[in-house]
Amino acid sequence: MLTASVVLDRAFVVGPVRPRTFGTFVEHLGRSVYTGIYEPDHPAADEDGLRTDVLDLVRELGTTTVRYPGGNFVSGYRWEDGVGPVEQRPARLDLAWHSTDPNTFGVDEFMAWAAKAGVEPMMAINLGTRGVQEAIDLLEYCNVPGGSYHADLRRSNGSADPYRIKMWCLGNEMDGPWQIGHKTAEEYGRVAAEAARAMRMIDPDLELVACGSSNSRMPTFGEWEATVLQETYEHVDLISAHAYYYEDDGDLSSFLASATDMDYFVDSVAATADYVRAARKQSKRIHISFDEWNVWYQGRAESRPPSGDDWPVAPVLLEDKYNVADAVVVGNLLISLLRHTDRVHAASLAQLVNVIAPIMTEPGGRAWRQTTFHPFALTARHAKGEVLRPAVSAPRVETTRFGDVPAVDLVATRDEETGEAALFVVNRSVSEPIDLSVDVRSLGSERVLEATTLSNPDHTWQADADDATSVLPRTNESATLSDGALSVELPPVSWSMVRLSS
Structure with missing residues (x-):
């Protein structure tokens, strides 16, 4: 059996665990909204038309923030269409996904849903076909108590109290030629x-996110961030990062090492932002909102939107069925985000329901958890306190895309108040189990609270509505702790969590 060793020291702190790391994303795309979170005719719908079975799963997932309403969709969106009496709202063509939006779900419905889900809203504005006026009108509608046209409009629509939304995305993927209003x-x-200037005249305490690159393969990557921040540095707090080029195209070893690309993305954007900081003689530091990330099989049929005269409402789009290997990669991408907690201050798994999502639904029927649900939910639940920087010695795995990478990748967190620590670890080896030894003497840990592993001899196993429970994270009986040394066996193609108590 291969072996790997790790040393953890409570003094090697990267930064705090940021709750906003565990955000997600709801876009008017496919069945994310309609028959996803919102389905008035569903047996489990509440008085607002919201699916309570989905709300239960959202709470279990542990998501903290939700970005809305897009995504590519937002670059052609007129938010006014989605407020007021539902029967008077116009249906509009959605050019981004060649669909029709009936606008029966809009800002007020989303805010009602967010309150019930217990999540912080992250609102995106349209800087594609619209601009400054739309931004301040929507902000006025959402955040001003009353006494002005849009604030009073919100009140007349049934929301007397302002929403006080703090986080705002200044457009979406404007570097992409596919984007409506590409710039x-x-x-x-x-x-x-x-x-940003105009919005801060209404509320100077907003947290604003400028658009970064849509992915690290864009020809303008790096240069885009530098130019955008030269214009916006004094006015924004974060710059976005998006990454979806993670899929098993037959090269499983490279796929399992996908977090290597996320590491490169974050490090590159942080370096670029720091260059602009130095060049502009600024004291504040711009951080990163990794507000779209996931495994996405873009070549599959369900990722192709309708065409021609077909403009359906809520078509089946981007409904990837995730397997065990996909879940291992999602868990590893979360490890990457956590180890960059000094620079990544927010993140959004894209998306939440039905569209490349951890939660799936049937129209009028069942809701269930995909494999990717589990590493996200467990990490969100148990990553507390501070992120620690581990010293890792592990065998290497050769990959076509990334060269040789460590077979073991992990991050650890420790809560000073409770003394509890958690390790999140993946074995990227396609075929070999690994015996992992971790020196935890500095943490003061004395016993294993929980050890759980997600793996399967068939890494292609997928959950569905009929069987979402045959393969779940299981107790890892191999985990032992003695004299400050933790030992645990990691199966190949696996994600594991080990929780320790002092």
Whole structure:
């Protein structure tokens, strides 16, 4: 059996565990909203048309923030269409996904859902087909108590109290030629700065996110961030990162090492932001909102939108069925986000329901957990306190995309108040189990509270509505702790969590 060793020291702190790391994303895309979180005719729908079975799963998932309403969708969205009497709302063509949006679900419905789900809203504004005026109108509608047109409009629509939304995305993926209203970095930076200035005239305490690159393969990656931040640095708090180029295309070893790309993405954006900070002689530091990330099989049929005269409402789009290996990679991407907690201050798994999502539903029927649900939920539940930087010695795995990478990747957290620690670890080896030894003497840990592993001899196993429980995270009986040394066996293609108590 292969062996690996790790040393953990409570003094090697990266930064605090940030609750916003465990955000997700709801876009008007496919069945994310309609027959996802919202289905008035469903047997489990509440008085607002919200699926209570989905709400239960959202709470179990542990998501903390939800980005809304897009995504590519937002670059053509008129938010006014989605407020007021439902029977008077116009249906509109959604050019981003070649669909029709009936607008029966809008800002007020989303805020009602967010309150019931117990999540913080993260609102995106349209800087594609619209701009500064739309931004301040929507902000006024959401955050001003009353006495102005849009604030009083919200009150007349049934929400007397302002929503006080703190986090706002200044557009979406404006570097992408697929984006409605696609702009150069100079064009986008200018309009984003203008929108930010105007929004802060209403509420100076907003947290604003500028658009970064849509992925690290974009030809303008790096240059885009530098140019945008030259325009916006004084006016924004974070810059976004999006990454979806993670899929098993027949090269399982490279797929299991996908977090290597996320590490590169974060490090590159942070370095670029720090360059602009130095060049502009700024004291504040711009951090990262990794507000779209996931495994996504973009070549599958369900990722192709309708075409021609077919503009359906809530078509089946991007409904990937995830397997065990996909869940291991999702768990590893969370490890990457946590180890960059000094620079990644928010993140959003894209998306929450039906669309490349951990939660799936049937129209009028059942809701269930995909394999990717479990590493997210367990990490969100048990990553507490501070993130520790481990010293890792592990065998290497050769990959086509990333060269040789460590077979073991992990991060640890420790809660000073409770003395509890948690390790989140993956074995990237396709075929070999690994005996992992962890020196935890500095943590003061004395016993194993819980050890659980997600793996399966068939890493292609997928959950569905009929069987979502045959393969779940199981107790890992191999985990032992003696004299400050933790030992645990990691199966190949696995994600594990070990919790320790002092």
